[in-house]
Amino acid sequence: RKEVEQDPGPFNVPEGATVAFNCTYSNSASQSFFWYRQDCRKEPKLLMSVYSSGNEDGRFTAQLNRASQYISLLIRDSKLSDSATYLCVVNSLGGYNKLIFGAGTRLAVHP
């Protein structure tokens, strides 16, 4: 079983739609959680960190459920420019800054 699992998608949604991604992680001792965005053939870029109480950044809302070991990302009012792959990233304990990346969920927003 992979340490971080995501639905690969693709999620094909019209502009303006609300879309939600989930991610599960296997290490219950994980401390930090993030969502990265990766455009096709580009490097990943940090979208937002995920805090225990949940957090929002504009149209993006991230939530963490430690009991069920999953993280979610909600995108409201989807834009064409949101089309990308969204990577769930978990920091596992391991003596160094061990970030485990999920394989990503691909989002395609169409007109």
Place this chain on the structure above:
Amino acid sequence: EADIYQTPRYLVIGTGKKITLECSQTMGHDKMYWYQQDPGMELHLIHYSYGVNSTEKGDLSSESTVSRIRTEHFPLTLESARPSHTSQYLCASSAPTGRHEKLFFGSGTQLSVL
């Protein structure tokens, strides 16, 4: 924008050649990393460094080697390239931001070995 640079952006090379992928950052970060990513797959850590003269192997076994003689420079070398080394190689550095480490990625090197 992050100040971390990778060269070359694309490299097509024949089997058996020695290659070095360059990575430099001007942010003064101590921690640097090399990830390998195949299309549609997750990133795998192959090397990391916590500072000058510190290098460690990551989670994914790799025939490549790295060096860290200067803080800003973290090159990756393959002594004899093979088709199985074809992949995208992403360099990153990190800095603490609050409780977390934030990763800054270079643009990557797409390596194709024929």
